Amino acid sequence: MLTGLQIAVIGGDARQIEIIRKLNELDAKLFLIGFEQLDHSFTGAVKEKLSEINLKEIDAIILPVAGTNLTGEVDTIFSNEKVVLTEEILKKTPSHCTIYSGISNAYLDEIIQKSNRKLELLFERDDVAIYNSIPTIEGVLMMVIQHTDFTIHGSKTVVLGFGRNGMTISRVFHSLGAKVRVGARRKEHIARIEEMGLESFHLKDLEQIVKDADIVINTIPHLIVTASVISKMPHHTLIIDIASKPGGTDFRYAEKRGIKAILTPSLPGIVAPKTAGQILANVLAELMKEDLMKRKEST
Template identity: 70%
Template sequence: MLTGLNVAVIGGDARQLEVIRKLTELDAKLFLIGFDQLDHGFTGANKVKIDEIQFEELDAIILPIPGTNQEGLVDTVFSNEKIKLTEQQLKKTPSHCVVYSGISNSYLNTIIESSNRKLVQLFERDDVAIYNSIPTVEGTIMMVIQHTDITIHGSKVAVLGLGRVGMSVARAFSALGADVKVGARDSAHLARVTEMGLHPFPLEQLKDEVMDIDVCINTIPHQIITASVLSRMPAHTLIVDLASKPGGTDFRYAEKRGIKALLAPGLPGIVAPKSAGQIIANVLSQLLNELLIDGKGLSS
């Protein structure tokens, strides 16, 4: 149980509703900022504006998966209010207060460091990333089916990167009968691709490896699909870029060449928000219980 824990949930999408539901069931006291257009309420949760929050009383702050933008604004689908998290607000919180976010950026890192608070990036955790790869894979399959006129079975697919998402994507498309090749830099990753029964290639050879593909799925969060790579791709190739914004594709040149390139970060929240929210909620409840015992010094 999370009795005695004061938590601010700031912004977010349908995934946050599962977080709110789980934490209220565990008896945490929640303050919901950016949920004024939400029709139903939750017992033990209060809808408030950010300037009404007593930050001095907060044990934890939960941000949406993207955290904030570079100006500190927090996205929410349940409000038209502009919500900003500032350094001054964080400095008012107790020293044990922890901020939870899916990912971070330079703005969020700066205010966390200057206020001497702790930031937990949920998507840096293996458990969250691996669980999240399941709806990501399903969403990727959906997008490929929607945006191509061929079957996945028998198609030529290149997956770039063999991280937690890349591995799941490569395995799933292979299971559906695609001819899958995987590009990676790490020699251990290339060995793993071979062990999986797929075709490995070093990313240095990307220009040559894209000449005959139908689908390219990128998971690498820096520009890897450059103009010179795109110039070697067949015009019918579909690119699904799963990397966080701005992705790893030169979208301007892809459009110029007539190659369909889709930036698709946050697929779990689009295709399966309930399941994606439950993944986050379960991990957060464990982390908050640890905070309750270790950080705040209360009993569970």
Template identity: 70%
Template structure:
């Protein structure tokens, strides 16, 4: 139980509803910012404006998966009002207050460091990333089917990166009958690709390897699918970029050449928000419980 914990949940998408539901069931006291248009009521949860929050009593702040943008704005599908999360708010929190988000950026990292508050990036955790790869893969399959006139079975699929998402994508497309090759840099990843029964290739050979691909799925958050790489692809190639914004693809050049390229970060929140939210809610509830126990131990 999280009885006595005071938590602010600021903005987000439908995944946040599962987090609110779970924490409400565990008896936490919740302040919901950016949820004015949410009809559903949760016991122990109160809708508030960010300027009305008493940050001095908060034990935790839960931001959406992306955190904020580079101006500190927090997106919320449940509000038309702009919510800005600033370092001034953080400075008002107790020293034990922990901030949770999926990922970070330069703005969020900067205000966290200035305030000396602890920041947990949930997507840095292996358990969250691995569980989250399941709806990501399903969403990727959906996008491929919607945007091609050929089957995955028998098509040549290139997956760039063998991280937690890349591994799940490569394995699933292989099981669907795709001829899957995977690009990586480290020798250990290349060995793992070979062990999985897939075709490995070094990312140094990326341009050459793209000459026969039907589907290219990028998971690397760096500009890797460049103009020369796109130029070597067949015109019918579909690029799905799963990396966080702005992705790793030169979308301008892809459009100029006539190659369809789609940026698809946050797929779990789009295709399976309930399941994706439950993944986050289960991990968050355990982390908050541990935080609560640590606080009691310090007292």
């Protein structure tokens, strides 16, 4: 149980509903920031403005998967009001206050460091990333089916990156009969790709590989599908980019060439928010239980 724990849930999408539900069941006291338009109500959870809560009593802050943008704004679909997280806000919280986010950026890293607070990045955890790859691949399949006029079976599919998502995507597309080629840089990834019975290539050879690609799926969060790469693709190629914003594709040039390129970050929150939210909720609950136990042992 999380009885006595006071938590601020700031912004987010439908995944946050499952997090709120789980933590509420565990008897945490919740302050919901940026949820004015949320129809559902939870007994014991209070909708508040960030300026109205007593930050000195907040034990944890839960941000959306994307954290903040580069000016500190927190995205939410349940409010029209702008919510901004600042260094000054964090400094008003107790020294033990932990901030939970899916990912981080330069802004969030900076205010965390300056306020000397602890930051937990959920998407850097293997368990979260692996579980999350399941709704991710379902979303990728949905996008491919919606935006092509050919079957996945027999398609020449190029997957860029062999992390947790890249591995799942490669395996599933291979099982559906696609001719999968997987690009990576690390030798151990190349070896694992070959061991799985897939065709591997080094990312430096990407321009040659895409010359006959039907589908290109990028998981790498920096520019990899450049204008030069896109210029080598057939006009019918579909690019699905699941990397975090701004993705790893030159979308301007893809549009200029008439190649459909779709940026789809946070696919789990779009195609399966309930499942994706439950994954995050379960991990958050365990982390908070551990943190609460440590604090009790130290007092």
